[in-house]
Amino acid sequence: MFMFEKAVVGSKKYWAWVGCLCAVIAMGFLCYVLQLREGLGITGMSRDVSWGLYIAQFTFFVGVAASAVMVVLPYYLHDYKAFGKITILGEFLAVSAVTMCMLFIFVDMGQPMRVMNVMLHPTLHSMMFWDMVSLSGYLGLNALISLIMLSAERKGVAPPAWIRPVIILSIPWAVSIHTVTAFLYNGLPGRAFWLTAILAPRFLASAFAAGPALLILLAMVIRKVTWFNAGKEAIQKLALIVTYAMIINVFFILMEVFTALYSGIPEDAAHLRFLYTGLGGQSPLVPWMWTSSALAAVSLVLLIVPRYRHNEKILAVTCVAVFLSLWIDKGIGLIIGGFVPSPLAKVTSYVPTLPEITIIAAIWALGALMITVFYKIALSVRERLPEKAMAH
Amino acid sequence: MDRRKFIGIAAGASALALAGSALPKLIGGGSGGGTEESSKTRWAMVIDPSKCLKRDGCTACVAACDKVHNIPGFHDPKHEVKWIWKEPFENAFPEQENRFTAEQFKEKPFILLCNHCDNPPCVRVCPTQATWKRGDGIVMMDWHRCIGCRYCMAACPYGSRSFNWSDPRTHIERMDPGFPTRTKGVVEKCTFCDERIARGEKPACVEACPEKAMAFGDLADPKSEVRRLLEGRYSIRRKPELGTQPEVFYLI
Numbered sequence: 001m002f003m004f005e006k007a008v009v010g011s012k013k014y015w016a017w018v019g020c021l022c023a024v025i026a027m028g029f030l031c032y033v034l035q036l037r038e039g040l041g042i043t044g045m046s047r048d049v050s051w052g053l054y055i056a057q058f059t060f061f062v063g064v065a066a067s068a069v070m071v072v073l074p075y076y077l078h079d080y081k082a083f084g085k086i087t088i089l090g091e092f093l094a095v096s097a098v099t100m101c102m103l104f105i106f107v108d109m110g111q112p113m114r115v116m117n118v119m120l121h122p123t124l125h126s127m128m129f130w131d132m133v134s135l136s137g138y139l140g141l142n143a144l145i146s147l148i149m150l151s152a153e154r155k156g157v158a159p160p161a162w163i164r165p166v167i168i169l170s171i172p173w174a175v176s177i178h179t180v181t182a183f184l185y186n187g188l189p190g191r192a193f194w195l196t197a198i199l200a201p202r203f204l205a206s207a208f209a210a211g212p213a214l215l216i217l218l219a220m221v222i223r224k225v226t227w228f229n230a231g232k233e234a235i236q237k238l239a240l241i242v243t244y245a246m247i248i249n250v251f252f253i254l255m256e257v258f259t260a261l262y263s264g265i266p267e268d269a270a271h272l273r274f275l276y277t278g279l280g281g282q283s284p285l286v287p288w289m290w291t292s293s294a295l296a297a298v299s300l301v302l303l304i305v306p307r308y309r310h311n312e313k314i315l316a317v318t319c320v321a322v323f324l325s326l327w328i329d330k331g332i333g334l335i336i337g338g339f340v341p342s343p344l345a346k347v348t349s350y351v352p353t354l355p356e357i358t359i360i361a362a363i364w365a366l367g368a369l370m371i372t373v374f375y376k377i378a379l380s381v382r383e384r385l386p387e388k389a390m391a392h
Numbered sequence: 393m394d395r396r397k398f399i400g401i402a403a404g405a406s407a408l409a410l411a412g413s414a415l416p417k418l419i420g421g422g423s424g425g426g427t428e429e430s431s432k433t434r435w436a437m438v439i440d441p442s443k444c445l446k447r448d449g450c451t452a453c454v455a456a457c458d459k460v461h462n463i464p465g466f467h468d469p470k471h472e473v474k475w476i477w478k479e480p481f482e483n484a485f486p487e488q489e490n491r492f493t494a495e496q497f498k499e500k501p502f503i504l505l506c507n508h509c510d511n512p513p514c515v516r517v518c519p520t521q522a523t524w525k526r527g528d529g530i531v532m533m534d535w536h537r538c539i540g541c542r543y544c545m546a547a548c549p550y551g552s553r554s555f556n557w558s559d560p561r562t563h564i565e566r567m568d569p570g571f572p573t574r575t576k577g578v579v580e581k582c583t584f585c586d587e588r589i590a591r592g593e594k595p596a597c598v599e600a601c602p603e604k605a606m607a608f609g610d611l612a613d614p615k616s617e618v619r620r621l622l623e624g625r626y627s628i629r630r631k632p633e634l635g636t637q638p639e640v641f642y643l644i
Contacts, residue, residue: 039576040540041557046470050545050555110540110555110577117520117539128519128543189513189634190549267487343549343631344479345486348470 013225018372021365028362031355032107040110043356048348049339051108053332053360058104060210060331061367062181063203065097065138067211069174070241076167082233089222089230090215091146092374094174098139100367107359127183134177141170146374154381178203185338193271193338196259202252203330209245210326212238213319218371220316228379232312239315243303246322250296253329270345275337280347285336288328295325433528434611435584436639437598438621439503443605453503454478456600460585462573464560473554475582476505476597485630503606505597506531506552506582507630507638514544514553523579529639530584540577549631550638553581584608611639 071090074080152159182200219230478501522537585595609616
């Protein structure tokens with residue numbers, strides 16, 4: 001077994017990667033300073049499309065954060081041993097994703113200096129207050145769990161018994177973060193696109209497909225650049241989870257389409273028409289939405305046919321397709337589509353600006369940096385352990 | 393007392409103080425959804441579009457509002473700030489449109505403003521109570537508490553809320569020192585001229601209308617002009633099916 005440090009720490013490749021991420025973060029920071037000075041007018045958002053890619057990215061990454069439960073639950077509730085090695089990867093992914101979510105909310109605020117007002121004037125009837133409670137709670141839970149588990153591993157001792165109920169608590173908590181995030185949208189009377197009881201279930205289904213797909217890709221990258229191998233069994237089980245979640249997600253989307261189009265209620269159908277065919281002469285999202293649909297269709301075939309799913313090379317491509325498809329659907333279409341047409345039946349175009357995209361890229365880079373650093377720490381703790389202790 | 397103990401006690405005490413100050417608000421805060429009966433007054437507006445339409449292109453009410461409230465003139469419709477404005481019928485009442493609606497009627501401008509809903513979704517969603525409903529029904533806005541999350545804009549089914557996408561102060565044509573200006577990054581909207589009502593005056597738009605197309609008054613008073621108008625003629629409200637109970641009425 002070669003030493004992790006030799007492979008990654010200090011290596012030129014590692015520092016080049018970290019350096020690239022830091023450069024993107026620095027550029028985003030500069031753009032944020034500009035936004036702070038000029039106001040949110042430097043983004044593509046407007047009176048009618050008053051939330052844009054910031055909030056859409058937030059929504060998508062809440063799902064990624066929640067998906068950690070898909071490795072934690074089988075391991076802790078069903079004693080599924082193959083996930084033992086990767087629960088920590090799931091928890092660190094959750095910590096990074098929740099941090100990204102909080103940053104996406106923060107950069108979306110018109111008066112970020114007043115952010116503490118949410119805590120100074122707690123408002124029980126606002127779903128945003130509850131979203132803050134559930135997200136910060138989830139961040140705290142996962143940070144605590146990964147810290148305790150990792151330090152136990154480093155000392156070569158069993159983790160303290162009290163951590164188990166905390167881990168069990170993190171399971172329903174994961175469901176809660178995405179449910180409350182769906183409630184942000186689906187309690188608004190004038191927004192027909194979100195006014196659907198299936199929004200929270202749909203959020204969870206897409207989360208449990210996109211998150212584990214990302215985890216598979218991360219595990220494959222880690223296997224390539226380090227000594228750590230998550231194991232074929234764990235990856236195949238994750239792929240099976242992605243398969244079921246993706247089927248359910250597509251099923252839910254089709255139910256939405258049926259309800260809106262068959263009922264023929266104009267304001268329900270209008271949002272879908274804007275997204276998939278264009279409305280009022282504007283069709284900026286049409287190519288995106290059809291790309292998402294095509295990727296979803298292709299990935300379903302590649303997931304469902306066992307021959308393709310078991311082939312890891314194909315599986316990698318499938319996971320990229322799943323992730324992209326869901327990112328377009330939830331990280332773009334779901335939020336923008338909810339605002340167009342407006343309650344006054346107006347079609348307003350939204351195109352993110354360069355500073356806006358740079359800020360988004362910076363938050364992505366920060367998330368990637370967190371993942372890199374966390375996984376490096378986790379793996380350097382493990383590399384000192386004898387291999388057979390890891391093998392379960 | 394050692395340092396650690398002191399910090400512990402101080403932290404505990406401040407947590408208690410915070411909880412103490414927050415608790416009454418938590419309990420009282422539930423009013424965001426329902427109607428408040430604490431005040432007998434219930435301000436409302438009745439608009440007579442047939443009178444309004446008599447003068448083509450008249451914007452007296454809009455101009456009066458812009459002037460007394462230091463409303464910035466952002467000309468880009470994407471960044472516009474507006475408390476009261478004109479909108480074609482098909483946009484003001486999108487669900488009322490039918491294919492026999494005369495083409496010229498579709499385009500007829502209707503006066504729109506905050507509906508000061510009895511059950512305001514904006515108040516329900518605001519995470520800081522920067523927007524709240526007064527006992528007399530006016531939905532207020534605290535520009536100093538607003539964090540600019542724009543949740544209220546997503547919640548409002550009437551497009552009545554505006555966000556300051558950039559610094560409004562440099563876009564005010566003639567500054568009125570008698571009324572506060574706003575900063576960038578906060579939401580604002582019509583407040584039924586609460587500052588004028590407090591002085592016993594009518595809202596600026598109502599006063600400015602040359603056709604007297606807008607009536608303002610107390611719905612709780614059976615003898616008020618608004619009640620008389622509503623009892624005498626059929627009226628409609630924007631999107632009543634959403635349960636928001638708008639308090640701006642349009643006479644047919």
